[in-house]
Amino acid sequence: MMTLLLLQVDGTPGTMPRGIAGLGIVVRSATGAVLAWSCERAPAMSNNEAEYQAVIAGLMFVIRHYPGSRVRCLTDSRIVVDQLAGRHAVRAAVLQPLHMRAQELVRQHGRVTFLAIPRELNRLADALAWEALDGRDWLACAVNRHHAM
Template sequence: MVSRFVRALLHRFGDCRPDIQSAPDPVAAPVTTPPAAGVSRDELPNRSRDLSRPRIQSVRLTEWLIVQIDGTLGFPARGVAGLGMLVRSERGAVIRVYCGRAPARTSQEAEYQALIAALRLIRHDFPNRRVRCLTDSRLVVEQLNGVAAVRTEPIRLLYQTARELIDQFPPATFELVRIPRDLNRLADALAWEALGGRHALLRQAGVRR
């Protein structure tokens, strides 16, 4: 079930009625290095969870889609990242929300996996749309904009996958923008939801609810 925390954020930040669905295609981009001990690839779901029914018919095709993304390793990290994605209309209405999981060993890998999952889902579910993708990862934005270098092989492979997906968008129809973490709380909550919700973190800290 969708956690009360996510439901509260959806109620506060967007018009959305959560309802569990399965997305049509796998969204987790593979990482060539194996997950950390204790997590096998067979344990990772190969489908995202779509937490609201699509209402794209209410959005004009000429508008930009606003896509917020986030990835988290959770706590403790187990070699798998939670991925959160929120699709809004240009006017701010929530169209769809997703959460899923993918292999990742570092926070940067988790952020790239979230971006790759979002790009694949947008290409599949909302083709031929202008997309403005918002992330709180400065490094991912700077690397994909050619400002920062990609120095490790696992990140290089994820970078190349993301770059190839971005290049499939026609010119001037895709933007990747960094936003402050405080403005990305719902995508962050969805990423945690994929790993069992924030209650897992509270249990780890010994906090009773």
């Protein structure tokens, strides 16, 4: 039986001027215990681009560190979830390559499902996304210490 992991992701393009998004990634056990987290940066001009970049970074993190696990990806971006589930078309040209990359990673990893959750249930991923932009030392140090373990 494959292990189920909960992958929480969030992306924010930050404040003006935009161009670089902060990405927050949290990996939890099926019982909710935090196993790992990461904050990263990626190019993005809009909220939807940032959310897709967070999904992509999260899936890459899971593929690298937890191969073979089942993944339930949780995000507060309903549009990204609906597009990845095939319920909505990806009309914005800038999102199409990001959507294709996310789908490619889903196929590469295997079993991944997506679920939209309320923003208030995604606070840690949100804090990590802002940390990637703001560079508050206390959280970055905790993230770096956790990765070193």
